[in-house]
Amino acid sequence: MTQLGETRRELALDCFLLAGRIMMESGAETYRVEDTMIRMAVSQNMVNSHCFVTPTGIMFSPSEELATRFVRVNNRGTDLERVALINSVSRKLVAGEYTLQQAYDEMLIIDQTNYRFNTWLQILAASVASGCFLILLGGSWIDLPYAFIFGGTGYIIVETILEETRVKIFAEFIGAFIIAILASLAVYAGLAKNLDTLIIGSIMPLVPGLLITNAVRDLMAGYFVSGLSKGAEAFLTAFAIGAGVAVVLSF
Amino acid sequence: MNWPLEAFLSFLAAGAFGVIFNTPRRTLLSCGLVGMSGWLIYRTFFLAFDDSVQASFAGAFAVSIVAHLLAKKFRMPMIIFSIAGIIPLVPGSKAYNAMRNIVENNYLEAIAYASEALMISGAVAMGLVFAEVLMQLFFKRQAKRIQRKMGLTQE
Numbered sequence: 001m002t003q004l005g006e007t008r009r010e011l012a013l014d015c016f017l018l019a020g021r022i023m024m025e026s027g028a029e030t031y032r033v034e035d036t037m038i039r040m041a042v043s044q045n046m047v048n049s050h051c052f053v054t055p056t057g058i059m060f061s062p063s064e065e066l067a068t069r070f071v072r073v074n075n076r077g078t079d080l081e082r083v084a085l086i087n088s089v090s091r092k093l094v095a096g097e098y099t100l101q102q103a104y105d106e107m108l109i110i111d112q113t114n115y116r117f118n119t120w121l122q123i124l125a126a127s128v129a130s131g132c133f134l135i136l137l138g139g140s141w142i143d144l145p146y147a148f149i150f151g152g153t154g155y156i157i158v159e160t161i162l163e164e165t166r167v168k169i170f171a172e173f174i175g176a177f178i179i180a181i182l183a184s185l186a187v188y189a190g191l192a193k194n195l196d197t198l199i200i201g202s203i204m205p206l207v208p209g210l211l212i213t214n215a216v217r218d219l220m221a222g223y224f225v226s227g228l229s230k231g232a233e234a235f236l237t238a239f240a241i242g243a244g245v246a247v248v249l250s251f
Numbered sequence: 252m253n254w255p256l257e258a259f260l261s262f263l264a265a266g267a268f269g270v271i272f273n274t275p276r277r278t279l280l281s282c283g284l285v286g287m288s289g290w291l292i293y294r295t296f297f298l299a300f301d302d303s304v305q306a307s308f309a310g311a312f313a314v315s316i317v318a319h320l321l322a323k324k325f326r327m328p329m330i331i332f333s334i335a336g337i338i339p340l341v342p343g344s345k346a347y348n349a350m351r352n353i354v355e356n357n358y359l360e361a362i363a364y365a366s367e368a369l370m371i372s373g374a375v376a377m378g379l380v381f382a383e384v385l386m387q388l389f390f391k392r393q394a395k396r397i398q399r400k401m402g403l404t405q406e
Contacts, residue, residue, distance in 0.1 A: 027272075032328060080274045080334075084327045091326070116273050125270035132264035136257060136290070137344055155271075196351070200344050205271060209338035213330065216376040220383065242350045250354045 008100065012044045013062060015104040017071045019086050020051070020058045022111055024073045026082040027210050030055070030218045030226035036090045043094040055229050075166065078210050081115040119159075126155035126205040134201030143192045143201075146183070150202040154179040158206060168233075169240040176203055176244025184248055199245060208237040254291075261290035261339060268335040278331055281321050285336035289314035293340060303342075307371045310340045311378025319386040333379070342371040 016037045023033045033053045037060060041049040051060040055076065061068040086107065093103040116122070130151020131144050139147065154175045161171035179202045186192040211234035219227035265286020269279045293310030297303055318332035325331075345368035352361035 027330075028328065029330060032330075078272045080272050080328075080331045081276075084275045084278075084331060087328055088326070117270050122271055125267040129264045129267035129271070132260040132267070133339070133343075136260050136264065136339065196344070196347065200347050203347075204338070204343060205268075207338060207341050207343060209268070209341060210272060210330075210334045212341065212372070212375075213334050213337050213379065216379050217330070217383070220380050238346065242346065245347065246350050246354045249351055 009046075009062070009066060011100055011104060012041070012046065013060065013066070013069055015100060015107065016040050016051075017058060017060055017069055018104070018107050018111065019090060020053060020060070021071050021073055022107065023083055023086050024053065024055065024058060025076055026079040026086075027076065027214070028083045029214050029221075030223045031221040033058070034223075036087065039094050040090050043096075044100065053223075053226065055226050055233075079115060082110060085110050085115075122159075123152045123155055127152035129205050130154075130202045133204040134197055137197055137200055139197035139201055140193050143194060143198050146186050146192045147198055147201040150179050150182050150186075150198070151205055153182065154202055155205050169236055172206055172237055172240040173244040175206055176241040177247055179203055180245045180248035203241055203245065206237075206241055208234040211237065257294060258287050258291060262287040264339060265290075265335040268338055272334060274331050274335070275327070278321075278325060278327065281325070282332055282335040285314055285317050285321065285332050286339060288317050289336040290339045303345075303367070304370045304374045307340050307342070308374040308378045311337065311375040312382045314340070315379045315382030316386065319382065323390075337375065337379070340371075340375050342368040345371060 019040065020033050020037050023036065024030075030053050034051055037051045037053075037058075038049065041047075041051075041060075041062065046062050049060065049062045051058065053059075055073065057070060057072050059068060059070050089098065089103050089106050089110070092098045093100070098106070117125075127148045131148040134143055134147035135141070157178055158171045158175035161174055162168065165171065180199055183192070183195055183198045183202060187195045187198070192198055211230050215227050215231035215234055218224075218230060262283040266279055266283035268286070269282035274282055289310045292313040293306045296306035296309045300306070314333055314336035318329050318336065321332045322329035345364050349361045349364035349368055352358070352364060
């Protein structure tokens with residue numbers, strides 16, 4: 001077995017941490033991140049490595065003689081395309097199709113490229129989802145255009161506030177608040193019929209579905225720190241949405 | 252209940268959530284199908300047994316199984332397929348009603364709604380877990396069989 005050179009090991013470490021950070025920032029499950037990093041490390045002959053991933057930081061300890069490294073995970077969003085891309089790069093690295101340098105370059109490109117759909121397309125998707133849920137949850141067809149518009153508006157508001165302030169709870173609170181106000185106005189003006197289904201349909205794009213799924217999967221895989229913190233995040237989001245609607249309904 | 256309409260709407264909704272979560276473009280259609288199967292099974296159970304907790308369990312179980320199969324097929328993380336399908340099962344209307352009753356000072360009714368929402372979320376979580384364990388067992392056995400066929404393990 002060939003001894004790894006010092007620079008090569010540093011490159012390997014950078015590569016693993018970059019992969020972990022991108023996956024964590026894009027909304028992958030914690031146990032998948034750890035699994036990916038360990039698999040990549042084993043493929044590079046670093047057998048005795050350990051890593052510890054939390055939603056806010058990643059620690060990776062390669063072996064006895066190398067120092068432990070740490071990266072911070074700053075902003076967590078949802079970008080499943082990146083998760084899939086990093087996953088395929090790591091698969092190729094493990095299978096030996098990519099060299100370490102190639103994999104690292106590929107990951108740098110993935111880190112810098114914006115894979116998101118067009119903003120307007122996302123807003124349209126939020127509107128369509130709101131409209132569909134309105135009908136699925138038993139709303140009337142008269143309310144459909146309002147759910148369509150309010151769902152899109154809520155999504156725009158949440159995304160803009162998130163961009164400006166980085167405080168997720170506040171953004172969701174304001175989003176739900178404005179949706180509830182608009183829905184109440186539409187109902188009191190006699191345009192829409194059923195306030196409850198209208199509000200429920202319109203706030204559906206804000207529901208923390210990814211967080212709930214991730215929290216459950218992490219808890220079941222035995223990663224209690226991340227499972228509980230993601231569960232707390234999901235609960236706070238749900239609370240913010242509920243509070244935003246409750247403020248309007250209490251008048 | 253209008254089956255084709257509900258199927259179409261849940262397909263559309265799950266696909267739209269796929270766009271919001273930025274799933275890879277070639278999996279969008281599959282995301283929609285996962286959402287559709289989950290919702291239709293949920294509705295069928297709900298109409299047959301009139302119990303939203305069991306229905307949510309069945310729906311989440313179906314979503315998770317289908318997502319696992321698709322993940323194997325596409326060689327992508329399973330979460331890409333499951334989240335868009337889980338969202339329709341989240342007890343949004345129950346939680347909303349609980350909160351509305353709290354605001355209107357009907358605490359007893361609010362507790363009933365809140366505990367129902369809690370039960371449904373628990374059922375969804377259990378559905379996910381059961382499917383996951385089942386699939387793990389299945390795939391482990393399958394992998395062993397393939398290894399034995401290729402002569403990688405001695406017995």
